[in-house]
Amino acid sequence: MTKLIYELSRPGKRTYIPVKKENISSKFPHELLPSKFIRKKKAYLPEVSELEVVRHFTNISQLNVGVDTNFYPLGSCTMKYNPKISEYITQDSQFKDIHPYYPEKFSQGALEILYETASYLEKISGMDKVTFQPAAGAHGELTSLLVIRAYHTANGNPRKKVIVPDSAHGTNPASSALAGYEVIEVRSNEKGMVDCDHLRELMDEDVAAIMLTNPNTLGIFEQNIKKIADLAHEYGALLHYDGANLNAILGRVRPGDMGFDTIQFNLHKTFATPHGGGGPGSGPIGVKSHLVKFLPVPHVEKKKGGAYFLNYDYPESIGKVRAFYGNFLVVLKAYIYLRILGERGIFETSAGAVLNANYLLGLIKDKFDLPYNERYMHEFVVSTKRYKDKGIKALDVAKRLIDYGFHPPTIYFPLIVKEDLMIEPTETEDREVIEAFADALNSIAEEIDKDPDLLKEAPHVTPVGRLDEVWAAKHLILRYEKTEN
Amino acid sequence: MELRDGLLYSKEHEWLKVEGDEGICGVTDYAQDSLGDVVYAELPEVGKKIKQMEPFMVLESVKATSDVYAPVSGEIIEVNEKLQDSPELVNSDPYGEGWLVKIKLENKDELNNLMDKEAYAKFLEEEEK
């Protein structure tokens, strides 16, 4: 195993740092800063040479698996390729080195990008106004719910409950609870869609919102969406669209037209910005006109003469949910992606995503169980239930896929399917990759019959073998601590 | 899946062993197997009032966090402190050392809503289909 950089540390090792003398303050920190900000103990930093740093991080980076190295069909996460031109452009100092405190007149270009990207997202989603403040999908869910709470409060009663499907992502109930709502679960029916009769039973005037993703987490389109939206609105509740699965319907149907009042986008999924590692996330939200005044401030707006400005004049706003205007460079990457695709490209994206998923499903469906025999969209869920007698679980299949050179799919989500693999290939993979992955899954299915231990002990080709997840969950170590030696 | 005689079972896969007007509650072998390895048991406080079929505590496994539903209404009179350090007992011995709580029953009529071993076995067969 690789050592930690702290373990490489030896007293006195240094790296040459070229600095211009005139840029250095000749004062010590305690002469410049109030004493409460001065650390009492010397910071414990690793002492290593430049070469050691380079080798250390290069070696670690080579252990990493990402979209740039392997097929990564992680269901619900839309691990599509992130075009390198986005990295190239965002490294330009005109973007990279600007500061949010620059006066508006020097930031017109940046404001234009925020404004334009918002207008694209508004058009794609059928919403009236988009803000970029939230820093992740889950943060966007929370922000949407705070907007919904502000709306109900302005109408005299914040209400008490949020309804989420039993197939929902864990962040949906978590965001609801954080926004001060009680979470109520609505059942899925035998087709994997919201059970509308159950939903009707659950509805009352205390319901603030229903959260749905469409297609849902099984990859199945909620055909009763109009009925659900009408039901919500009949009781004065609002409908939130979890945009995690927007890739499936991009350019085809719009959440706004389905009756949704709010949406959160996951730029790192649908709009090809990095999932962490390469930078922070972004979870913009969009709302219908009746909710615009509750959005976080400032709004980026355009004056009659064409100049962009930041408008803070929204007294009913929920306030800020993050510093400044969101993660600007991430928004810029989404803007670049949208400009590369254009309207036609966006339209074709969803077709490619759905085609790839269905082609892959067709290639493997004889060897795995299909819990719902419905039309799938950009992703699908199969189960390894039939292999239970051999002692094989979904986890074992996932680990074995690593040996074949693939990142495993999502497993054990959504919770309503037992022993499931949730597979989302995305549109950026070509036919050969899809077929190679199908071959791997089918050959693993054969291995289960011949030599199940091969799976139970997988992965075999990684620097470390099967990790002890129970031990890791129970002995959580979140930071390095120096041990005296 | 192991089932035991003398226990009552709920549709949410809890078992209850009734002794006088008290009951010991845990989750079934089937439940522990579908949960996967339990890493944390969020036990209720002694004295907490619980209602039949409503969630009253949480078990966290490597796969997911799951509610445990009250098989009967009543008051928590004891919790299995051993689970604080050894939540894995829920997996290794679900009907024994892995018990969760002791409940003072409020209404014995509610026991009619639970299943005996044979009925639960049938229920599981249906679930597995």
Ligand SMILES: Cc1ncc(COP(=O)(O)O)c(C=O)c1O
């Ligand atoms: C269905 C669904 N909703 C919400 C989220 C949360 O998004 P984020 O990870 O950007 O916070 C995810 C993330 O995987 C998801 O799959």
